Amino acid sequence: MADTIQEPRATTQDVRALRRSPAEGLAEEMTRASTAQVSLREIAYAVMTAVRVEPGSAAARRVEVELGCPLPAGVGQVGGADGRSVLWLGPDEFLTWSPEGSLDPAAAAADLAAGIGSDRGQAVDVSSNRTTLELSGPRAASVLAKSVAMDLHDSAWPEGRAHATLVAGIPALVWRVEGSTYRVLPRSSFAEHLGRWLLDGMSEFADPAGEALWR
Known part of the structure; x- marks a missing residue:
């Protein structure tokens, strides 16, 4: 029986080398x-997460703990901590922004989604969207x-x-x-x-x- 030839798996570094902004x-x-x-x-390649959560709710407080700062409370406001900024987009809509390499995009969204839990809201990695x-x-x-x-x-x-x-x-x-x-x-x-x-x-x-x- 002929030996099976296995193609080498691409590493994260290989994939990043192919990126084009x-x-x-x-x-x-x-x-x-x-x-x-x-x-x-x-x-x-900035790390961006779209967050929907009701301000003042238990879920919002858990998200704020994860972010290390309060969510912006009004039109145009920007908050943030530890190099991650949080931009107000709407009454219950926010965008987090961090420079490339500061956070893992998928993990950053997953941690915020875990803070929301089963409550109403969502946190989605949108780093490639903008x-x-x-x-x-x-x-x-x-x-x-x-x-x-x-x-x-x-x-x-x-x-x-x-x-x-x-x-x-x-x-x-x-x-x-x-x-x-x-x-x-x-x-x-x-x-x-x-x-x-x-x-x-x-x-x-x-x-x-x-x-x-x-x-």
Whole structure:
């Protein structure tokens, strides 16, 4: 009887080497277009969990213990602890965000789902559903204002706030992480469209040599 030939199993490292982030094809263009005035990059493979749970319920309190922080209580609020941020999306809807490598995506969702238990709610790994484009620099708000109808003034949109809105005509989350740094979270399928739109908006602030025109 002939020996059975077994194919080697792919390791986690092998699989990760084959990954391609949604905006990877624009990486070089983003680097070339970035200046001291405004820069654009993709933060790929962030760990994201969609959470539905009723605030104030026993399940919500267990989720908060797992997160290490209270759930955001109002429109636009962002909480977090230990490098994981929690964005308010709706009265009982939240999104957790952590950088790649900080948590195992499946385990992070499973731990939150265990906190909800048999109560009403859910926690689902949605890390592949969105990507994160980070726009930063003194002119970041000027570029973003070309695509967002919401008021970006400090008084209307202070740092540490996130809102679901339309950016370049597509649904996305816009998160003002700090003063001049915004993270835009589109669906992965729209990443290239939005990336090119932002790159076009940035072109106003650079000359052909890539140096900032505005001081």
